[in-house]
Amino acid sequence: MAYELGRNDLEPLLLGGCFFGSGGGGTLLSARHLVKHFHQGDYYPSERIRVVSVAEALNGDSVMLAYMGAPEAIAGCIYPDGPVLAVQAIQQRLAAEGRELAYLVPPESGALGFVVACLVAARLGLEVIDADGAGRAVPSLPMLTFAAAGVTPRPAFMVSQAGLCVELNVTPQESPDNSASYQSNAAVIIEQMMRPIVAAPQFKDFGGLAMWVMTPDSLGKALPIQGTLSRALTLGRALQDGKIETAQAMITFLQHHFGLTAYAISGPSQFVSANLSTAGGFDIGKVHIRDGDAHISVIYENESLLAWSSRSPKPLAMAPDSIAYFVESPDSMVFSNGDVVQADGTISPELEQRKVTLLAWQAEPSLCEAGGLILWSFMQMLEAIGYMGSYKPVGLTKDVEATL
Numbered sequence: 001m002a003y004e005l006g007r008n009d010l011e012p013l014l015l016g017g018c019f020f021g022s023g024g025g026g027t028l029l030s031a032r033h034l035v036k037h038f039h040q041g042d043y044y045p046s047e048r049i050r051v052v053s054v055a056e057a058l059n060g061d062s063v064m065l066a067y068m069g070a071p072e073a074i075a076g077c078i079y080p081d082g083p084v085l086a087v088q089a090i091q092q093r094l095a096a097e098g099r100e101l102a103y104l105v106p107p108e109s110g111a112l113g114f115v116v117a118c119l120v121a122a123r124l125g126l127e128v129i130d131a132d133g134a135g136r137a138v139p140s141l142p143m144l145t146f147a148a149a150g151v152t153p154r155p156a157f158m159v160s161q162a163g164l165c166v167e168l169n170v171t172p173q174e175s176p177d178n179s180a181s182y183q184s185n186a187a188v189i190i191e192q193m194m195r196p197i198v199a200a201p202q203f204k205d206f207g208g209l210a211m212w213v214m215t216p217d218s219l220g221k222a223l224p225i226q227g228t229l230s231r232a233l234t235l236g237r238a239l240q241d242g243k244i245e246t247a248q249a250m251i252t253f254l255q256h257h258f259g260l261t262a263y264a265i266s267g268p269s270q271f272v273s274a275n276l277s278t279a280g281g282f283d284i285g286k287v288h289i290r291d292g293d294a295h296i297s298v299i300y301e302n303e304s305l306l307a308w309s310s311r312s313p314k315p316l317a318m319a320p321d322s323i324a325y326f327v328e329s330p331d332s333m334v335f336s337n338g339d340v341v342q343a344d345g346t347i348s349p350e351l352e353q354r355k356v357t358l359l360a361w362q363a364e365p366s367l368c369e370a371g372g373l374i375l376w377s378f379m380q381m382l383e384a385i386g387y388m389g390s391y392k393p394v395g396l397t398k399d400v401e402a403t404l
Helices: 007-020 027-034 081-095 112-123 179-199 214-224 229-241 247-258 372-385
Strands: 004-005 049-052 061-069 101-105 127-129 157-159 165-167 206-214 262-264 269-279 283-289 294-299 303-309 321-329 355-362
Touching: 004 007, 007 027, 007 112, 007 229, 027 112, 049 112, 061 081, 061 112, 061 179, 061 214, 081 112, 081 157, 081 165, 081 206, 101 112, 101 206, 112 127, 157 179, 179 206, 206 214, 214 283, 229 247, 247 262, 247 355, 269 321, 303 321, 303 372
Parallel strands: 049 127, 061 101, 101 127
Antiparallel strands: 004 049, 061 206, 157 165, 157 206, 262 355, 269 283, 269 355, 283 294, 294 303, 321 355
């Protein structure tokens, strides 16, 4: 069901998006900095954003758009110039083909991803689709449902905040079996091409990305994870209204409102320290938490990928399952890794004395399909950070194979 968002709706949207982002999806700081400058005027012709369901998106084409890069680098943006310019490049290409862009799709669940889609829509007079490509935030493009669905990645534009535009054109090789193998390879290749571009001095570790143009007929397959903006908005409003004050209350809320079974994989714990480096558009680090006599480490590349405890030889939780922080009140109770860890690699002072519980829940089915591109991509990244085992969903004992 279509609905409208106003300026005051963006704070609960980004709060809920932050929680569902599994530690990534942009920081609260960067999202709030953009929202602070969202006023009707020369840049934004309207403060109203129309959100529509996948079934209602029938009046033109859709495109995924995002900021791609390190959260720390994005945090100083006043306006989403890179994403706006990237979408305008898509509009021009479609117009040359007699087509019209009508809708924007967030890449993933996250504070920044949701806010940027809404702000660019307000700037350009477009609508936002109530869905995204993962239901959580992800570190790389092949982990998104657009890639798994075989949506063509052409055209794809990456634009710097200053307006430097790069088009990435991955052309399918000629072969009898062109579809599935090409789509899998194309998403991986584009990811490999974009990271060095983002890391170039001209891009300053971030840029606006627009790719995966979708017709109304292709949306259902490309977006099996739906209602994610509405979900974030519902949770964010409950947090704002003080309806969720404990980790157990959050677990109950998730089950009752969204049918999500979340697990507390730590008790009320304390942040201890962190390690952080930024490379190729990723914030790469560890957050260290003391849970009684145990030491827990959350390993992340922008998004949380693994949670380990000194009590166990196996991970407490692993991607593609979601891992989220719930911090006891007062003030904000949800944080991304970029909000927890400062630019100098230390824990944010506001969190040093507060209790945190790690919550985890199973990924959407389309992310953990055995033999699928998405699960394979996650397992490749886990292997790169030292985990050589198979995927074990949180709360279950059975492993899932990730061959491709």
